[in-house]
Amino acid sequence: MSDIIRPYGDTTGDGMIQVSFTLPVPHDKRAEGAALQLADKMGIRPALLVHAKPIGPDFTFFVVYGSVNHLVDLRDVHVMERDYPLLPAKDVNAAIKRQLRRPLVVVGACIGTDAHTVGIDAILNIKGFAGEKGLEYYSEITVVNLGAQVLVPELVERARAEQADAVLVSQVVTQRDAHLTNTQEMSAAFREAYPAGTAPLLVVGGPRFDEAAAGELGVDRVFGKGTTPGEVASYLVHAISQRHARPQAPTRTRTAAEEPAR
Numbered sequence: 001m002s003d004i005i006r007p008y009g010d011t012t013g014d015g016m017i018q019v020s021f022t023l024p025v026p027h028d029k030r031a032e033g034a035a036l037q038l039a040d041k042m043g044i045r046p047a048l049l050v051h052a053k054p055i056g057p058d059f060t061f062f063v064v065y066g067s068v069n070h071l072v073d074l075r076d077v078h079v080m081e082r083d084y085p086l087l088p089a090k091d092v093n094a095a096i097k098r099q100l101r102r103p104l105v106v107v108g109a110c111i112g113t114d115a116h117t118v119g120i121d122a123i124l125n126i127k128g129f130a131g132e133k134g135l136e137y138y139s140e141i142t143v144v145n146l147g148a149q150v151l152v153p154e155l156v157e158r159a160r161a162e163q164a165d166a167v168l169v170s171q172v173v174t175q176r177d178a179h180l181t182n183t184q185e186m187s188a189a190f191r192e193a194y195p196a197g198t199a200p201l202l203v204v205g206g207p208r209f210d211e212a213a214a215g216e217l218g219v220d221r222v223f224g225k226g227t228t229p230g231e232v233a234s235y236l237v238h239a240i241s242q243r244h245a246r247p248q249a250p251t252r253t254r255t256a257a258e259e260p261a262r
């Protein structure tokens with residue numbers, strides 16, 4: 001296969017793409033002309049207006065289909081590859097037992113005003129996602145799911161109270177980059193609340209995150225759309241083992257009084 005590719009619509013390499021957008025004008029002939037002008041300026045030539053629908057009195061939604069000349073060079077595409085092995089649940093449980101000698105505690109939440117809990121529930125709840133059971137299914141993982149609209153101080157407090165090994169945060173709403181600022185606020189709060197090197201693993205997820213952005217967000221890992229619980233469980237085991245390999249990161253063992261009745 002060639003490294004240089006073009007989009008495909010009717011015939012190979014015809015460059016056809018489809019885009020949708022909304023313009024702040026009422027739906028009429030002029031609005032449709034405006035949509036075609038935008039498409040032309042975007043290099044979609046010739047452009048066909050395949051859908052136009054008013055959204056209230058002052059806005060119009062468009063779908064435009066047409067050909068572009070741009071080429072994609074696959075050699076210039078850089079993506080974040082998974083750098084840990086995918087483990088079946090029994091191996092995850094065995095690794096936690098071996099490394100921690102107690103269950104791994106995970107505290108999860110949607111923070112800020114975000115009320116989209118389906119994503120974090122897909123990862124945490126026993127029913128899981130995409131045919132995989134959620135983290136609650138793992139005998140060696142204790143899940144505390146705080147639900148939606150959790151305030152950052154509340155999350156930090158609960159993570160401390162539960163002696164969380166990992167904090168899993170979901171952010172779905174991206175309006176005004178809320179997912180980025182909320183995540184940065186959250187990671188800063190954990191850095192402030194814990195002595196250096198002792199904060200829980202901070203993991204954030206949601207459909208519009210860039211998985212390579214962990215550093216700038218101050219978290220250990222970012223998961224994007226389509227993440228499965230098995231990927232998260234495997235990552236947690238991997239990250240915990242990395243931490244154990246680091247001498248400065250103190251490990252926590254449960255006291256007899258803390259042992260859950262199982």
Ligand code: B12
Nearest residue numbers: 114115116117118119168170173174175205206207226227
């Ligand atoms: C269901 C839904 C709702 C439900 C939420 C119910 C609930 N309990 O969650 C309700 C009706 C309440 C709702 C409300 C709103 N919604 Co809504 N909603 C959706 C919808 C249709 C589906 C989201 C969903 O459930 N996806 C399925 C899950 C499984 O996918 P996921 O979230 O991506 O999660 C996966 C990964 O991202 C990842 N993941 C997610 N979180 C985490 C966390 C961790 C730690 C990890 C490891 C992985 C991970 O793993 C998951 C499994 O793979 C989307 C549109 C869409 N099709 O996506 C809009 C959408 C998210 N909503 C949107 C909006 C605007 C709103 C409202 C503001 C609407 C309004 N004006 O009131 C409100 C906001 C409410 C609030 N305060 O947050 C917009 C957001 C736009 C944006 N740029 O931010 C969307 C994209 C719709 C749109 N196209 O406009 N919504």
